[in-house]
Amino acid sequence: MDASRIFSVGDARRRASRAVPRALFDYIDGGAEDEVTMRENARAFEEVTFRPRMGVSTEDPRTSTTLLGTPLSMPVILAPCGLVRFMHPDGAPGVARAAAAQGTVSVLSTVAGTSLEDVAAASPGPNWFQLYAPGGAPQGEQLVERAQRAGYTGLVVTLDTPALGHRERDVRHGVAQPFRFTAGSASRLAAQFAVRPRWLAGTVRDVITSRRAHAAAAGKGQETPTARLVAMGASPFSWDDVSTIRRQWSGLLAVKGILCADDARRAVDSGVDIVIVSNHGGRQLDGAPATLRVLPRIVDALGDTAPVVLDSGVRRGSDVIKAVAAGAAAVMIGRAYLYGLAACGEPGVRRILEILRSEMVRTLGLMGCPSVSDLDRSWLELPGPSR
Numbered sequence: 001m002d003a004s005r006i007f008s009v010g011d012a013r014r015r016a017s018r019a020v021p022r023a024l025f026d027y028i029d030g031g032a033e034d035e036v037t038m039r040e041n042a043r044a045f046e047e048v049t050f051r052p053r054m055g056v057s058t059e060d061p062r063t064s065t066t067l068l069g070t071p072l073s074m075p076v077i078l079a080p081c082g083l084v085r086f087m088h089p090d091g092a093p094g095v096a097r098a099a100a101a102q103g104t105v106s107v108l109s110t111v112a113g114t115s116l117e118d119v120a121a122a123s124p125g126p127n128w129f130q131l132y133a134p135g136g137a138p139q140g141e142q143l144v145e146r147a148q149r150a151g152y153t154g155l156v157v158t159l160d161t162p163a164l165g166h167r168e169r170d171v172r173h174g175v176a177q178p179f180r181f182t183a184g185s186a187s188r189l190a191a192q193f194a195v196r197p198r199w200l201a202g203t204v205r206d207v208i209t210s211r212r213a214h215a216a217a218a219g220k221g222q223e224t225p226t227a228r229l230v231a232m233g234a235s236p237f238s239w240d241d242v243s244t245i246r247r248q249w250s251g252l253l254a255v256k257g258i259l260c261a262d263d264a265r266r267a268v269d270s271g272v273d274i275v276i277v278s279n280h281g282g283r284q285l286d287g288a289p290a291t292l293r294v295l296p297r298i299v300d301a302l303g304d305t306a307p308v309v310l311d312s313g314v315r316r317g318s319d320v321i322k323a324v325a326a327g328a329a330a331v332m333i334g335r336a337y338l339y340g341l342a343a344c345g346e347p348g349v350r351r352i353l354e355i356l357r358s359e360m361v362r363t364l365g366l367m368g369c370p371s372v373s374d375l376d377r378s379w380l381e382l383p384g385p386s387r
């Protein structure tokens with residue numbers, strides 16, 4: 001499919017639903033239990049409106065920024081997502097290359113499906129790595145050491161997965177939790193695979209290639225196959241673990257999954273550089289608050305001590321502008337780029353980033369705001385009693 005025929009994240013979502021088997025689309029698209037938090041993320045963005053200024057000429061508004069020394073062409077980072085290899089054979093290397101081509105950063109998930117060394121080799125970076133350690137501290141230490149050696153400049157520790165969210169769409173498809181295609185589920189899913197022959201051919205080819213690569217990497221003691229990591233499931237971390245990781249990791253350290261000011265302060269006290277306000281896109285605790293609603297309190301609590309990144313629910317460039325005006329240093333996107341990837345691989349991810357950037361430029365122009373660095377809450381009409 002030609003990526004230039006995608007005009008919005010919503011378009012990419014529709015294309016993705018036609019490109020991959022239903023169970024895989026639902027794995028990307030779905031949330032936990034009743035998907036209340038997932039819908040709340042979207043509603044929170046809808047409820048915030050702009051306070052535009054008229055009579056101001058803003059030719060070519062600027063979207064570039066820096067996040068603790070990392071230059072970004074726009075305040076949009078690609079969130080870590082598992083199993084991207086199954087969404088399109090371009091997988092994690094394609095995502096990382098697309099991010100680099102658009103002047104931003106992608107965060108490689110521990111369970112993306114490609115070794116962190118291969119992704120680092122495939123993309124000029126900067127690359128960040130997301131840590132799950134379902135096998136406990138020794139496994140975490142080993143992954144951190146590998147990420148450091150491979151040249152990753154940022155480490156994101158995901159704190160919101162002490163247990164696995166219950167994604168009922170996956171369960172209904174007969175897919176094991178944590179998500180994986182087992183022999184049993186594969187036979188139930190055969191009909192879905194059969195109507196996606198292009199996806200199937202690409203995936204079969206890729207599985208064969210990756211088996212060979214795994215065997216070679218295992219020989220070098222380098223690789224824990226994604227399947228084994230995914231099957232381990234939940235990844236609990238304590239604040240002591242975060243402090244230990246801080247001592248081991250010399251690059252930028254972020255924690256992901258923070259939803260209240262106390263935890264944000266605790267993160268900074270543990271030596272964390274960046275706080276990521278996230279509810280995992282509504283895929284973990286259903287009933288967790290929308291991130292845009294809790295963001296201002298967390299930003300105010302931290303003041304200048306650490307930048308805050310908002311994750312969950314971003315689908316438009318205007319959403320990025322709202323989050324930055326509310327106090328975020330940048331946002332992370334998950335499904336927005338996964339839809340592009342599933343629809344047409346690396347060019348699809350690049351296209352989504354282009355679309356978000358042009359939406360940001362247009363929004364800033366219409367607001368009369370010259371640059372993302374000029375945004376603050378005075379540009380927003382926030383809902384509820386005057387905040």
Ligand SMILES: Cc1cc2nc3c(=O)[nH]c(=O)nc-3n(C[C@H](O)[C@H](O)[C@H](O)COP(=O)(O)O)c2cc1C
Binds near residue numbers: 079112283313
């Ligand atoms: C299919 C999928 C897989 C994900 N896998 C991971 C993961 O491996 N590690 C992680 O920290 N977050 C993971 N996430 C959560 C994302 O990093 C991010 O928090 C979420 O997608 C943001 O919400 P959004 O999709 O509404 O942008 C995953 C999200 C999706 C949609």
